[in-house]
Amino acid sequence: MDLGIAGKIAIVAAASKGMGKAVAVGLAREGAHLAICARGESELKKTTREITSSTSARVLPVVADVTSPNDIQRLVKKTADEFGRIDILVNNAGGPPSGLFNSFSDRDWQDAVVLNLLSAVRLCREVIPYMQKAGGGRIINIVSVAAKQPIESLVLSNSIRAAVIGLAKTLSIELAPDNILVNNICPGWILTDRLSALVKKRAEASGKSFDSTLSEITTTIPLHRCGTPEEVANLIVFLASERASYITGTTIQVDGGLTKGLL
Ligand SMILES: NC(=O)c1ccc[n+]([C@@H]2O[C@H](COP(=O)([O-])OP(=O)(O)OC[C@H]3O[C@@H](n4cnc5c(N)ncnc54)[C@H](OP(=O)(O)O)[C@@H]3O)[C@@H](O)[C@H]2O)c1
Incomplete structure (x- = not known):
């Protein structure tokens, strides 16, 4: 299947390791050019070298912390300056700490909201105008099965991932006239x-x-x-593609069957 991704421009946030990296590799293999970010410069540069040595993709590494509004603005501006457009945004970040409800202060909750909800809000805010200009786009949020079925000792994730799904569903409706499709992926236990x-x-x-x-x-x-990061990335690459042109507002788990709910 030709995914129609060749020549598209993507931002993959939090992509020096794990699932973000696997998504970056997957998009690059399909011919996209990318900006990737993470806080740690050496791992980010290593990942950039890995991708550019094994694909023909151009990769722009931007050291950026997705909890910082300034870093997000810089990431998006540098991407637009380098490539001239933005077609695909994959929202990703580190995970919030594990623990029981009683172990977290207001500050912990605020930090988790900034890391896992506001980062997506801010990245969307910066990127959407470029997608509107380009006549469409794809936004894919990496969340967690915690949004569908709470995970033990992960109250922050269980709560905040659900808010991202509310954001994405709303955006999928508001941005449909702009042909910007918005979906969520819920990884289960991924290595x-x-x-x-x-x-x-x-x-x-x-x-x-x-x-x-x-x-x-x-x-x-x-x-x-x-699961492997690549098994999650395969679905994200498909959703980022031209072949996923009638899929928006969905929340799909990649979890080996872990989630027990019917929908
Ligand atoms: N693995 C699982 O089983 C699983 C399941 C469900 C959901 N998730 C969620 O999926 C997301 C990705 O998880 P993963 O397992 O792929 O993680 P990972 O292997 O630990 O990789 C995390 C990546 O995010 C970057 N990162 C972390 N905090 C960042 C920040 N504030 N700003 C920019 N980059 C940041 C890291 O680089 P730096 O540290 O250098 O910044 C690294 O590149 C997390 O939110 C996690 O909670 C994971």
Whole structure:
């Protein structure tokens, strides 16, 4: 299938590692040119080199923290200056800390809102005018199955991901006349550094080993394994493509069957 992505310009936020990186690689393989961001410069440059040495994509690495409005404005402006247009935005960020409700202060809640909701709001605000000018676009938010089915000890994620879905659904309606399609992806348990950190914390809290804690998690997944970042990226690349032209306002899980709800 020709996805029609060749020559498109994408911003993939939080993309030096994990799922963001896999999305950047996937889009580059389909012929898109990209801006990618993260806070850590060396990993970001390493990822840029990996992508440019294995594809013909042009990649603009921008050291930026998505919790900073100034960094977001700089990221979007540099992308537009470099490539002249923006067609695809993949909203991603680090995850909020794990813990029970009682362990979090107002400040923790505010930080999580800034990291996982306001970052998407601000990136959309900056990018939408370019998409309107280009006659359309794709916005894809990486959220979590936590939005569909709460995950133990992840009250911040369980709460704030749902707000992103509300944002995306609203934007999908408001931006439909501009041919800007907005969708959410809900990863389940995906093999990344974030997953390792969560499993380590859960193992320490229960006094169990890392491996037995991970195996307790995988037994709850109908496919009996964690997913790979590439398995999540495959769907995001499709949604970013011309072939996904009638899909907007959806929230799709990539979770090996973990989510138990019917819809
Ligand atoms: N892995 C899972 O099982 C899973 C499941 C559901 C949802 N999620 C969510 O999906 C998102 C991505 O997770 P992942 O597992 O791919 O994480 P990861 O492997 O830990 O990678 C996170 C990436 O985001 C960057 N980043 C973190 N905070 C940032 C910030 N404030 N500004 C800019 N870049 C930032 C990191 O680079 P720097 O640290 O250098 O900035 C890194 O490139 C997270 O929100 C996570 O909670 C993960």
